[in-house]
Amino acid sequence: MTTDDAQVIGLTLGTATLSTLLIFPFGVALAWLLARKQWPGKSLVETFVALPLVMPPVATGLILLTLLGRRGPIGAFLQNTFGTEIVFTWKAVVTAMAVMSFPFLVRTVRLAFEEINPRLEHVARTLGASPIRVFTTITLPLAARGMVAGAVWAFARALGEFGATVMVAGNIPGRTTVMSVAIYSDVQLGDDGHACQLMGVSAVLAFAAILFSNQFSRWGGAR
Numbered sequence: 001m002t003t004d005d006a007q008v009i010g011l012t013l014g015t016a017t018l019s020t021l022l023i024f025p026f027g028v029a030l031a032w033l034l035a036r037k038q039w040p041g042k043s044l045v046e047t048f049v050a051l052p053l054v055m056p057p058v059a060t061g062l063i064l065l066t067l068l069g070r071r072g073p074i075g076a077f078l079q080n081t082f083g084t085e086i087v088f089t090w091k092a093v094v095t096a097m098a099v100m101s102f103p104f105l106v107r108t109v110r111l112a113f114e115e116i117n118p119r120l121e122h123v124a125r126t127l128g129a130s131p132i133r134v135f136t137t138i139t140l141p142l143a144a145r146g147m148v149a150g151a152v153w154a155f156a157r158a159l160g161e162f163g164a165t166v167m168v169a170g171n172i173p174g175r176t177t178v179m180s181v182a183i184y185s186d187v188q189l190g191d192d193g194h195a196c197q198l199m200g201v202s203a204v205l206a207f208a209a210i211l212f213s214n215q216f217s218r219w220g221g222a223r
Helices: 003-036 042-054 057-068 073-082 090-114 118-126 131-159 163-168 179-189 192-222
Strands: none
Touching: 003 042, 003 090, 003 131, 003 179, 003 192, 042 057, 042 090, 057 073, 057 090, 057 163, 090 131, 090 163, 118 131, 131 192, 163 179, 179 192
16 A cells, blocks of 8 residues: 555545535435425426436536536636635545435435334424424434435445546546546556555445444344
8 A cells, every 4th residue: 555545545535524524414404305395396306316326427527517617607606706716626526426425315314204204293293392393303313324324325425436526526646536536547557456456445445334334224223
């Protein structure tokens, strides 16, 4: 394991963690709205959220590149207003990971909310509990396992993200090179041995994340 490898692994873990933390509150809120409320345009939002699951990742990356580039509507605004550049920086890596993993978080947490018996919340309200108290003391604790599972799945998906990331962030050593991009680059250069080493690390991290999610779900169910 070289210093460059450690940097690549560290960047991958850091950006995957940050992207998961950024999308978590929005994903939980949207999952609750989709699970419990009926409102105009709900089907459109559901479709829009699911798009990254069915679109080619490079197509999603191209959309992000168009939006976040210096001449794109979002990129130009950020550049002119805050002097912040997104494309081909670590911020682009976080953005690509967040967009690609968001559907996994929403779908998992939504199922958790839908599995909660509404009668429990109704009984709490009839006993005088406010909607906020019902949500924080009944709904959230009962959905906690699904929320954790959703976050872990989003993190695992972010670890393996490649297509959108390479489009919007590129392959800049020390700045935007994550494990998936490094593996692809090594294969292109004929360094299969090093690619297999990074692949092994990536597989171990993904396996550990999924194992934690499964064990947590069983532990929570037993309790």
